[in-house]
Amino acid sequence: MARRSGRRPGNQDTRESILEAARAGFAEKGYDKASIRGIAGDAGVDPALVHHYFGTKEKLFLAVMNAPINPAELVPQALSGPREQAGERLVRMVLGVWDSPAGAGALAVFRSVLSNEWTARLLRDFVVTQVLRRAVRELSLDPAEADMRSALVATQIAGTIMARYVLKLEPLASASVDTLAAAIGPNVQRFLTEPMPEVFKTE
Amino acid sequence: MARRSGRRPGNQDTRESILEAARAGFAEKGYDKASIRGIAGDAGVDPALVHHYFGTKEKLFLAVMNAPINPAELVPQALSGPREQAGERLVRMVLGVWDSPAGAGALAVFRSVLSNEWTARLLRDFVVTQVLRRAVRELSLDPAEADMRSALVATQIAGTIMARYVLKLEPLASASVDTLAAAIGPNVQRFLTEPMPEVFKTE
Structure with missing residues (x-):
């Protein structure tokens, strides 16, 4: 699995695909009904990778919103x-x-x-x-x-x-x-x- | 002087030039310091024409803002x-x-x-x-x-x-x-x- 310290372009792409799928998933289903599993599926990655990059669903949402605070x-x-x-x-x-x-x-x-x-x-x-x-x-x-x-x-x-x-x-x-x-x-x-x-x- | 009932393209152009000058004048000087006289000068029209089209400075401002109420x-x-x-x-x-x-x-x-x-x-x-x-x-x-x-x-x-x-x-x-x-x-x-x-x- 990609490591945070890797910094290869591929990692950045994966991170971006997840963010993009999350943006679409949250927009379509709302915060409560969107799931890490569904977002991972849309991004074509394993749910564990979403957790690896972003932690919880809450933190993924805050990353999508570019929110500096929670x-x-x-x-x-x-x-x-x-x-x-x-x-x-x-x-x-x-x-x-x-x-x-x-x-x-x-x-x-x-x-x-x-x-x-x-x-x-x-x-x-x-x-x-x-x-x-x-x-x-x-x-x-x-x-x-x-x-x-x-x-x-x-x-x-x-x-x-x-x-x-x-x-x-x-x-x-x-x-x-x-x-x-x-x-x-x-x-x-x-x-x-x-x-x-x-x-x-x-x- | 152009009459409100005229509705010729020229009148519309005059009205638009006044609005444009007003937008720039209000933006540059603020509401309080902008004047009908200055705005008319910038639009190349007589101040009386500005009053004719828009009434008071307050009404001109509301027209610039597209404000439906005052x-x-x-x-x-x-x-x-x-x-x-x-x-x-x-x-x-x-x-x-x-x-x-x-x-x-x-x-x-x-x-x-x-x-x-x-x-x-x-x-x-x-x-x-x-x-x-x-x-x-x-x-x-x-x-x-x-x-x-x-x-x-x-x-x-x-x-x-x-x-x-x-x-x-x-x-x-x-x-x-x-x-x-x-x-x-x-x-x-x-x-x-x-x-x-x-x-x-x-x-």
Whole structure:
């Protein structure tokens, strides 16, 4: 089997065929239903080779998206800890990533979601099945409310990224992480854990 | 002077030259500093002709952006009325526009902001100088806080549009306007008018 240290053109080609098959497989079936086995079959390689190059299905997906970070690890990490500050911690984590050297790559993924229908669908699938499942577990949210609460949190997080890093709206774009955590954290907290009877009675 | 009812190819050409000059003028100078006179000069026409075709500078800008609505009129309208429900009214107004037949055009502007640096800069200028000035007047916000409050509102509004109309995140994408007004309105209200001492002391 090809070794990672080989660096022969053939390896690069194999890696690319797997990525291509994965891109098509995820696009066609969605994150949850696509399988390493199916993707390997489409690429004409052994599933073990896919694992060898990319590790888990999650990591293969992140490679397809060119994602510099793994939200399925970072989001649950941010949510663990005292429940009352989960919103603030989530805001700090997001700003920490986008302010870091990984931010440029993360912003590229963010922009591609907005210009490409299937990237949007795929990221949505991944966020819903991977990120949210773990977030729900971390915060023990009411399952009847978890999806709406998560989607509401997504509005505030996506909008913060857009205003600070895409629109560069001042004074928000230059504000410190502390200031934005104090400003936005409580709103995320309300979406995450506070009672919203008027929202959940009507659905 | 060419008449609106003329519909000769020449008129269409004049209209297009004005739009082209306006696009370049707004891009170069920003919304506030670009002038009808300067744009007319660049297009080689009389300023009166620009007014004839497009009306005000604001309307010329909206034509350049292909904007189906005028946020500088709609936002202050939504904010006028009882102060305590301004956030909810703003959410209802935004959803009303994007759920309407004008929504497709509004979404196209939204997407172009995300893929095009100068569209982002231009819309930001317009929102800051035209929409916010009137919003501040409407709500009598503290001038020292007005820009940050407006930018925070923008995060929640932009994120809502993104989650509902671009990502189509469920159950938010199919939720009723009433449900979303109850869910998101109070968060917008906090950004607009509620005391946030921990935010404004640190800047």
